[in-house]
Structures are given as structure tokens and as C-alpha cells.
Amino acid sequence: MTPGLASARSTTFGGEPRPLVAVDCNGADLGPAEVAAGAALAAAQGARVLLFGPLAELGTLPAGVEAVDAPVSIAKAVDPVKAARTTPEASIVQASRAVAQGRAQALVCAGGTGAALAAGTFNIKRAPGIYRPALAIPVPVPEHPVTLLDVGANAEARREHLVQFAFLGAALARTVLGVALPRVGLLSNGEEASRGSTLVLEAHAELSERAGAEDNAFEFVGNLEGGDLVSGRADVIVTDGFTGNIALKLMEGVSQTMLRAIRDAAMSSTRGKLGGALLRGSLGGLREQLDPEASGGAYLLGLRRLAVVPHGRFTRAGFAQAILRAERGAREDIVAQTHTALERAGALRRAPVSASAASLPQAQ
DSSP states (O other): OOTTOOSOOSSTTTTTEEEEEEEEOOOOOTTTHHHHHOOOOOOOOTTTEEEEEEEHHHHOOTTTTEEEEEOOOTTTTHHHHHHHHOOOTSSHHHHHHHHHHHSEEEEEEEEEEHHHHIIIIIIIITTTTTTEEEEEEEEETTTTTTTOOOSSSSSSSOHHHHHHHHHHHHHOOOOOOOOOEEEEEEEEESSSSTTTHHHHHHHHHHHHHHHHHHHSOEEEEEEOOOGGGGTSSOOOEOOOOHHEEEEHHHHHHHHHHHHHHHHHHTTSSSSHHHHHHHHHHHHHHHHHHHOHHHHHHOOOOOSSSEEOOOOTTHHHHHHHHHHHHHHHHHTTHHHHHHHHHHHHHSOOOOOOOOOOOOGGGOOO
8 A cells, every 4th residue: 555545445534525636637747647547546545536637548537536638738838827827728727727616625736836826826816815825845854844835836035925934834834744833944054144145134034023923823943054954953944936946856856866875785785685685674664754755745825725736757656645635635624724823823915004895805
């Protein structure tokens, strides 16, 4: 059984139907059929899935999995914003629209992050008071899991964006990981408060002030260096999407390279093979901990419904995890929990004083 999957199949939870997850099958490196195979694995554990992709490539679908013929993909579009606006027949647009209309309760996008962000923003829409959505991923660091955001939704950010990301990440750490008082840090090139870009300096100053004034929203631990991504000094680390994406890909690349090096060393001699056989169980558990597919991908936070964005290079096991993560997040209503936490902390964007009540966005 795939690690992390439930052992029993059930299409209900607490007597209610389990949430339906809309999945964009286009854009995955291994093709739509691999995403459909992941949906079948998730359905075997009770998930209900609605696929959007080319029917001719999806194969035979098991009970619990339905599909809409949507062969058009904008996953590789040069301008994903324009593509999402002008291509209503695209699979990601149809999938996000199904979530916006209430036909499905969560979204999984197997294609490009830009297309998922654009289609989600246009159709599902930002939650009231959110500046920009952010991609947040619980990084599988052994013994010290850390939530890193933003990991790719916003290549550029402003001070108020990073500040809100801190509150978003802390709310996610509490609701998903059960951290009572998350420790939040800013990724920088030095620990001193005087180090970092203008953006980091401005965000540091506001977070220092607001974290002390809010009612235990989180503990701000200041600036953190790259090595602190795995040191356990923080539960949440905040940065812009450009830096965060590079940091995440570097961590994943180094961990996978080290695991391959250990395997190659163990197979290089008879003595190494004997030692490897003795350590196989322990190393197997470590490999599962470090496997990016085991987490299922990143949460796209800040929309009115939950979205999960896995790596396009995932295999069926990773896509199954992404679907189950989205289904579980919808069932536990992570969106409402995080939004309530932001509201209590006063971290939502305030409408201009001149705005009339009728013009304010309403939660759905």
C-alpha cells in the first residue's frame, strides 16, 4: 500500500459523502494516463474524483472516478493569465469552474502552477481580505517538519504579502500539523535584523511589531538562513515565491542525490551490499520521509476553496497523495479554519474607508 494512504475504502465520512475532488489531468510529465492511475489509487481509498482531460488517454476508470472530456491544455502557456481568460474549454479552467460552482469541493492541478493560479483566481477567486494566494508546502524534514511559503505562486512580493504569508503559514501549521504556537521566521542571508533585502527588512520590522501585539498568533523568531530550512528552528519559513521555489527544488534535489549516492555506495562492494541489507529497513523509512511524492504537493492558500498543486513530474503514487490531501483538506475545511485565524489576528486586507458595504467582496 502506498505510504500515507488510508487502509480502508469508504465513500462517506461521518455519514456524509466525502468531498469530490476536481483534477486537471493535462500537463503532467508522464501524461494524463498517469494522473488517472493516481485517481484510481485514491478512489481505492474512498476518494471521489472528477477528472478533466482527454478521455481517449485516461483508460478504464474505476468506481468513484468520473471524467469530463477536456483535451485542451494551457499548462505550458507562455502567458497563463491570458490563456486562462481566453480558453474556457481548457481542462484547468473547467476543473476550477467545477469547484467554483460547487460541483466539486477541492481542486488538484497536475500541470503548470501559473495556469492553476490564474484559473483558480479567475474562477474560484481570492478569499476576502487576501492580497495574493501563496503556495505552502510542509517540507518532509526528518524530526523537524517545516512549512515553507511561498514556493512559487508569486515571483515578486511586497511587504504586506510576506506579512500575510506569515499568518497564513502559521494558521496552516496549527490546523494541519497541530502546532499550538508556530515559530515563524523570514528567509534571509543572515540572522541579524539588519540583514536582508529591503523587502526582508520591511517585513521583519512589521512582523516584529505585529507578532508581539497579536494574541498568540505565532512566535516570530526573526531572520533565518538557508541552513535553517532543515535545522528545526522554525515551524514556518516565509519568503517570496522566486526564492522559495529555488530553495524547495534545491532541497529536493540534494536529498534525492544523497539517497542515490548512499544506494550506489552500498552496491559498490560485497561488504557494502551486506551492510546495505542490514540497513534496508531503516533507510527505506528515511527514503519515504524524504520522498516529495509522499506529501502530495503544495497547498494553494488564499482562494475561496482549497487547491493542491503537485509536481508535474510525479508518478501515480504522488498524484494519489495529492488527491487525498485535497480531499482531506476539504473535509476538514482548512480554508475556513485558516481564514478565521487570519481574521482573529487582524491579518486580512482592510478595505478602503471610502468603500461602501455593497462594494466589499463577500465570502462564499
